[in-house]
Amino acid sequence: MELAVEMLNITKTYPENNLRANDGVDFVLRKGEILCLAGENGAGKTTLMKVLYGLEDHEEGTIKIRGNQENISSPMVANRLGIGMVHQHFMLVEDFTVAQNVLMGIEPRKHRISYDLKKAVTLVNEVIERHHFSIEADMVVRNLTVGQKQQVEIIKMLYRDVDILILDEPTSVLTEQEIESLFSTFRQLAKRGKSLILITHKLREIKAISDRVSVMRNGKMLGTYETDEVDERQISALMMGKSISFFIEHTKKDDESRPVIEGRKITVLRQGQERPLLNGLSFTAYSKEILGFAGVSGNGLGVLEAVLGGFIPTFDGKVLHNGKDITNIGTALLRKQGLAYVPSDRLHIGSSLKATVQENIIVGESGSFKKNGFLDQKRVTKHTNDLLQRYSAKATAQMPIGTLSGGNIQKVILAREIERYRDYIVFSEPTWGLDVASSQFVYEQIASLRDKGAAVILISSNLDEMLTIADRIIILYRGTRVASFSGDEARALSKEEIGEYMLGIRNQGDRGA
Amino acid sequence: MMHFSIPILHSAVTIMTPLLLASMGGLFTELSGMLNIALEGLLLTGAFFSVVFTYFTGSMIAGTLLGIGCTMLLSAILASVTLNLKSNVFITGLAVNLFASGLTVVLSFALFANKGVVVFDNIRPLPLLGTPRLASIPILGDIFIGHSAFVYLSWLLLVICYFVLYRTPFGFRIRATGLHQEALSSLGMRPNAYRFASFLISGFTCGLGGAMLTLNLGAFVPNITAGKGWIALVVIFLGNKKPFGLFIAAFIFGLADAFSNYAQGALNIPSDFILAIPYVFTLLAMIGSSIYAKNKGAIES
Known part of the structure; x- marks a missing residue:
């Protein structure tokens, strides 16, 4: 069996919070397979893939691509080695067309200096047709649905002749039908010899699409399994430690x-x-x-x-x-x-990322924490700590809320809104x-x-x-x-x-x- | 009506040119996502060094090119402090403005022992271009023909500016840098490289615009730019960040300025008020455009 990727003993610590996101992780991807990298939020999946894509460095461990040891220092190097990544948040310029986004950095030229916009459309349409996507190269990205934007990201990588494709939570914003068509795209790509890694925590999708599944928890790799040989309950138990x-x-x-x-x-x-x-x-x-x-x-x-x-x-x-x-x-x-309201955009509408947890808790209600015209900091902190405990949010009152994980930020917002x-x-x-x-x-x-x-x-x-x-x-x-x-x-x-x-x-x- | 409006329009075309040039460079930095408030300082640097080098070399072309070189050097310093050392672009821009206004006066004193207006006798007025045939076109000929080479060069540069921004890979990447820089960095390109280039371009156009100010006059006046770099910043926004929008916006400001020059001689109003016209106009234009943008935004979002 030919191996596309071998990562050995990868260790990565984030200096900001001294968090060991990857702790001696081994990971193997075979050529032509679809592998799901599963785990809860914060398990270290995305970090591992960022190391592979050259977005994060690592302290220990070696990476081999198609059997050769490589030093992947930037996405540019990764692209050159045929590794591509589709991020959870789209890296698209909304005002540009599909073709202009796909060809960013490798634009076709006319007379050496000018951008051959017509040829760009033709080139990208060829890739779109070859892989049976549903969009057209001259559409403006702003007018596309989320599912179509994702296609643009994938086309971006396919155009660059990537043969190892990493996708971070690719289905999180798609509908059932869009997911089905995305999956059939994945299967076709695998059939053509491309190797795919899907970062996900959705059990049903792991069963539906993958050949193998690697499960991570708390920065460690728990193991890799043939998907046919495990059921959802077992994967879930591995991911969470309990069912x-x-x-x-x-x-x-x-x-x-x-x-x-x-x-x-x-x-x-x-x-x-x-x-x-x-x-x-x-x-x-x-x-x-x-x-x-x-x-x-x-x-x-x-x-x-x-x-x-x-x-x-x-x-x-x-x-x-x-x-x-x-x-x-x-x-x-x-x-x-x-009005009590938990917004979808919890990072911008729901909270003020640079403010502390307690400031986020009392925002809008600060009037009721006054003593002699000033804020009663002790009472604010106590109130916040009570709430954090009741909603089992892992945080302290004085931390900037932006340093918390997504789940904990949501708990803080829930606490505030349910209180009011x-x-x-x-x-x-x-x-x-x-x-x-x-x-x-x-x-x-x-x-x-x-x-x-x-x-x-x-x-x-x-x-x-x-x-x-x-x-x-x-x-x-x-x-x-x-x-x-x-x-x-x-x-x-x-x-x-x-x-x-x-x-x-x-x-x-x-x-x- | 005609007898005085044509000369006003004619001089508006001259006056708008430094504004147009500075705003063109500013458009590049703006589109790359940087608010370049240093246009004023760059314009002043260009104005000073162009006239000084013209005086020493005896050649307007050599003087202008050297003036542009100095301005680009200053914009390169601005870019590298802002981008590499990660300073706030507003503060570094402010520093460039203060530096330029101090440096020009200090050098003027050191070279010519004069802190005030320095007149260069050996600099002849800029030749005015045009053929009798073109000039004889009614109205348009009177307004657009018979200007210095700077004016026509600025029009050529405007077309080039449009071409670069909308028809070259470089322009697309500059715009992508401002719109969503991760679109570049996730593909291994460096957004800051494009920002650096934008700063250099604004150094180039400001150097040229500044040269026109002093060479037209044959003299250097301390703070000769008198806020033109700031108005150029306004022109960028009023022109809706589009090359040809810049032309219209710059022309309107040129007109306001030309009118105030005319009114000084013709109308019996204290000159202080009249000289304030372009600045009051700037303020009103900004208020008007932001009210318009707000109403539009309220409906759209």
């Missing part, structure tokens, strides 16, 4: 439920676009219920979040809170009237990028809020999440409500069927909800 499955009890809406938030024909327009971002959306969120909004990103979920958070004005329609009109009153007034909640709370993509254990924690918190009588609005493009916890689901497509189900109805359907609504293939008509 966990999501279990959230669902409640039926009882007679005491009352409408808390009502949307009436909410319409949001954007200049220069014919299609409204939200098109006459009506809904009612009841107390003691989790109302889910599902859809593919770009179909109005983000806009709905912005309307509920008070960031963008509506063009038409009303939002009512306990019958009172709160349309377009702005974030400050919404907060005053009881009165009768309704909005969650947007609450588990995006979180590992299994943190996700479970978030779900439990959401369910317990519901049981306490909150009207929970859950906006999420993660269908598994929707099916796990929502009591009622509204599906948005192109800003319009195309279907609504009770949670039980939805769970009775196959994911493919729900996906068809999300992609606009099916439309249930308005049944009222």
Whole structure:
């Protein structure tokens, strides 16, 4: 068996926090295989791959590519050795076309100096056709869906004749259908002799796509297994050290439920676009219920979040809170009237990364921590420490929140928002990028809020999440409500069927909800 | 109306040229993601060294080229302190501005024993270009023909500037640096190399623009730039960061300046007020454009 990559005894410590991200890790990739690198957040998967791609150096260990020992000091060297990486966050210039992004740095020229833009399109279209992608080289990246942007990243690497391809959480923002087509691309690439490494923590996908799976935990490699010979439970047990499955009890809406938030024909327009971002959306969120909004990103979920958070004005329609009109009153007034909100963008909207954990906790509520006109620091710290303990967040009150892991940042935001909640709370993509254990924690918190009588609005493009916890689901497509189900109805359907609504293939008509 | 508006328009074309040149260079740094506030200092450096070298060499071309060389050297220092030593670009830009205004006066005193206006008798006025045929085109001929070579060179450079930014790999990488630098660095390119080049380009165009200021006059006046570098920065934003937008924005400022020159002689208003016109205009233009951008942004986002 020909080996594409051998990494031996790799050790990498981050000096900032003295964290040993990789501790004597061995890793082997065979030629032509699809290997999943699995592990929880913080297990060291991404670090290991960054070492392989030349983005991070390492203190110990050796790397062999196709049997030759190499010193991979930069992505440039990695590219030259035929190693490519598709990052979790896209490295694309939104204003440029697909071709211009793909050819960045290796542009075709005319008369030696000018950029041959026509040839660029032809060259990239050849690669697109050869691999049966669904985009065209002259499309502007800004107008692409997330799934298509990912294709651009992959094409970027394929164009560079990469034969070892690393993909960091490639499916985290894609729909079921997009994932399926991505996977068939992966299989074709493997058939052509390319070797693929997928960083992931989704068990189902590991089973669906990989030939082998390597599992990491706490910076150590636990082992590599033929995927056929292990089941999801075993992989999960290795990843987490214990077996966990999501279990959230669902409640039926009882007679005491009352409408808390009502949307009436909410319409949001954007200049220069014919299609409204939200098109006459009506809904009612009841107390003691989790109302889910599902859809593919770009179909109005983000806009709905912005309307509920008070960031963008509506063009038409009303939002009512306990019958009172709160349309377009702005974030400050919404907060005053009881908006509790866990935003999808937890790093920019949800928190101030350079501020400490306790500053993030009391932001907006600092008035209640005053003593003689000054902040009572002791009380702030005590309050923060109480919350950190209750929400089992691994942090101290004085750390800048930006130094925490994603899961812990989310716990701090959850703590703050749940503390201030009165009768309704909005969650947007609450588990995006979180590992299994943190996700479970978030779900439990959401369910317990519901049981306490909150009207929970859950906006999420993660269908598994929707099916796990929502009591009622509204599906948005192109800003319009195309279907609504009770949670039980939805769970009775196959994911493919729900996906068809999300992609606009099916439309249930308005049944009222 | 016609009898006085044509000369005003004609002089607006002259006055706008240093603004256009400085803003062109500034456009490169701006697109590469750097706010280059040093345009003022670079312009002043170019103005001083061009006229001094012209005086010593006796050649306008040699003087201008050496002046540009000095300006590019200063912009290279600015770039390397900002990019390699990772200083804040606003502070380093400020330092360049203060340095330039001090250095020119000190050198002027050391060389000519004069801290004030230095007049160079051996520098003849810039030759004005144009043929009688072109000049006879009604209105347009009166406005656009009969300027110095700097004016026409700046138009040529504007076309080149457009070509470089939108039709060469180099221009695409400069713009990508400003838009999303990881798009370059993840492919192993160095965004800072493109920023460095942008600073050098702004040194080049500011050197040229500065040369025009002093050679037109045959003299060096302390702080002859009088905020033109700052206005050039405004021109970049008002011109919507597009090469041909710069032309329109620079022309509007040239017009305001030309009008204030005209009004000084013709209208019975204290000259202090009149001289403030271009600056008041700058302020109003910025306020207007940011209100416009805000309204537009509110609808779009």
